[in-house]
Amino acid sequence: MFNKAEALKKLPSINVSAQLAAIVGQKNIITDHVAMANYLSEPRGLFQGRAACVVRPGSTAEVAAIVAFCAETGTKIVPQGGNTGLVGGQTPSERGDEIILSLGRMDKVREVDPASNTLIVEAGMTLAQVRAEAENAGRYFPLSLPAAAFCTIGGNLATNAGGTAAIAYGVARDLVLGLEVVLADGQILSDLSKLKKNNTGYDLKNIFIGSEGTLGIITAVVLKLFPKPRAMATAFVGLADPHAALRLLNLARERVDHELKTFELIPRIAVDFVLAHGEAARDPLLAPHTCYVLLELAGQSKGVDERLRGLIEAAHERGIIAEAAVAVLPDARKDLWRIRQQISDVQACEGGSIKHDVSVPIADVPAFLEEVERAVTERIPGARLVAFGHLGDGNIHCNVSQPIGADEAAFVARWDEVNEIVHAIVADHGGSISAEHGIGRLKRALLPRVKDPVALELMRTLKRTLDPQGILNPGKVL
Numbered sequence: 001m002f003n004k005a006e007a008l009k010k011l012p013s014i015n016v017s018a019q020l021a022a023i024v025g026q027k028n029i030i031t032d033h034v035a036m037a038n039y040l041s042e043p044r045g046l047f048q049g050r051a052a053c054v055v056r057p058g059s060t061a062e063v064a065a066i067v068a069f070c071a072e073t074g075t076k077i078v079p080q081g082g083n084t085g086l087v088g089g090q091t092p093s094e095r096g097d098e099i100i101l102s103l104g105r106m107d108k109v110r111e112v113d114p115a116s117n118t119l120i121v122e123a124g125m126t127l128a129q130v131r132a133e134a135e136n137a138g139r140y141f142p143l144s145l146p147a148a149a150f151c152t153i154g155g156n157l158a159t160n161a162g163g164t165a166a167i168a169y170g171v172a173r174d175l176v177l178g179l180e181v182v183l184a185d186g187q188i189l190s191d192l193s194k195l196k197k198n199n200t201g202y203d204l205k206n207i208f209i210g211s212e213g214t215l216g217i218i219t220a221v222v223l224k225l226f227p228k229p230r231a232m233a234t235a236f237v238g239l240a241d242p243h244a245a246l247r248l249l250n251l252a253r254e255r256v257d258h259e260l261k262t263f264e265l266i267p268r269i270a271v272d273f274v275l276a277h278g279e280a281a282r283d284p285l286l287a288p289h290t291c292y293v294l295l296e297l298a299g300q301s302k303g304v305d306e307r308l309r310g311l312i313e314a315a316h317e318r319g320i321i322a323e324a325a326v327a328v329l330p331d332a333r334k335d336l337w338r339i340r341q342q343i344s345d346v347q348a349c350e351g352g353s354i355k356h357d358v359s360v361p362i363a364d365v366p367a368f369l370e371e372v373e374r375a376v377t378e379r380i381p382g383a384r385l386v387a388f389g390h391l392g393d394g395n396i397h398c399n400v401s402q403p404i405g406a407d408e409a410a411f412v413a414r415w416d417e418v419n420e421i422v423h424a425i426v427a428d429h430g431g432s433i434s435a436e437h438g439i440g441r442l443k444r445a446l447l448p449r450v451k452d453p454v455a456l457e458l459m460r461t462l463k464r465t466l467d468p469q470g471i472l473n474p475g476k477v478l
């Protein structure tokens, strides 16, 4: 008997793209290898894949038709937003038989509702644009990542992104009320609810948030909006060590908790890297310090800057901090942020860097960093720890740069060995090996070693149930 699915599976990829062109129009299909290049590798260059084509739908109906076609033909799909993910989740395999489903054309506002404090947008809108739309509505959308100009809100939800305001507003998951998702058989789950309270069974949206494209394609989202902060004030603070940074965090919690928006740890080596290789950066303080905190308050009432200065003074009196610069005007605040924002980019100028995106209980961060530095430099003398990031969430990007003058390739070849050292210390502290970037391809092999077996089996059951053919982002996460 003629089996359409089997017959379609045997068709060459050119026919897959021809069939997909019938859904989205020829101009929204990319098959040329040069034109596809930007979709095939990720920001760190760790993964490079191949794909049958890139398909760029313009509506949820088109996504549903694409996925239904793929389900029928067994064609595997790699969803992609802004391609800024850091664990290779958006990169296809090397086989070349997958299609990349790029959401970039789906960038429309569906509804702004300032009275309900909600914004409904399509998944391909960049995070920067989402923030601008909120601003236009007289509101504030707090998710904030250095990649905001390129990453999409769909990608942010698929990875459950964190960023620099999570200490105050939570991670991406906390900023969502409803989702629209295309399921693996092409059905549309329309759960664009604006309700805060809705206890009518399981919370399905949270299954898809953080699932890295393995359970469904997010096509639209209801976001929570917040009042625009009326005033912000930023400080760049020099400290003797991360213990002092932790004391400062606790003092800030006691005095200005409701206005504390950002609390980022920056080691001196990261400042040196930015001053050497970054753009328009200058050292905001007079003397060098072992480490720094970039601290920001955002509030609704007047006097935010005074409260920040009060905090700094109190920290001085207690001997917690050595020196601080405070900025209130937007340009001066931007100046202070410039160092933090360039850390990720400039590390490459110092040669190979082995990355870790980990979290431990906040109180453990200083001891954790000391243990990591000791263990890594014992194994690789001269290796440089560049541990920075979201101290207020216990989430540190605990990167290790190669010794000066070492062979880059030989150093990077020790990636797994260094990961093992760092992740063992993470485990000792009851932490997580992926705080905000996800699992993707990079940490897939590590997952069974760190995840509770019952939780892992439940994840596999969910995957089998929602995607029985395994066509959604195969080889990622599980």
Ligand SMILES: Cc1cc2nc3c(=O)[nH]c(=O)nc-3n(C[C@H](O)[C@H](O)[C@H](O)COP(=O)(O)OP(=O)(O)OC[C@H]3O[C@@H](n4cnc5c(N)ncnc54)[C@H](O)[C@@H]3O)c2cc1C
Pocket (backbone or CB within 6 Å): 043, 078, 079, 080, 081, 082, 083, 084, 085, 086, 088, 089, 090, 103, 123, 144, 145, 146, 147, 150, 151, 152, 153, 154, 155, 156, 157, 158, 159, 160, 161, 162, 163, 164, 212, 213, 214, 216, 217, 218, 219, 344, 345, 436, 437, 440, 473, 476
């Ligand atoms: C300089 C820099 C700084 C960064 N800083 C941070 C940070 O502070 N915090 C943080 O959390 N991350 C950070 N990131 C990582 C990255 O920006 C986030 O993971 C972001 O959320 C990815 O969004 P994207 O649109 O680029 O997704 P992509 O990279 O395109 O995809 C990421 C994953 O989501 C899936 N996906 C994408 N769109 C969809 C969709 N619509 N439906 C289903 N699945 C989808 C992909 O298949 C993939 O698995 C940073 C990245 C860079 C380059």
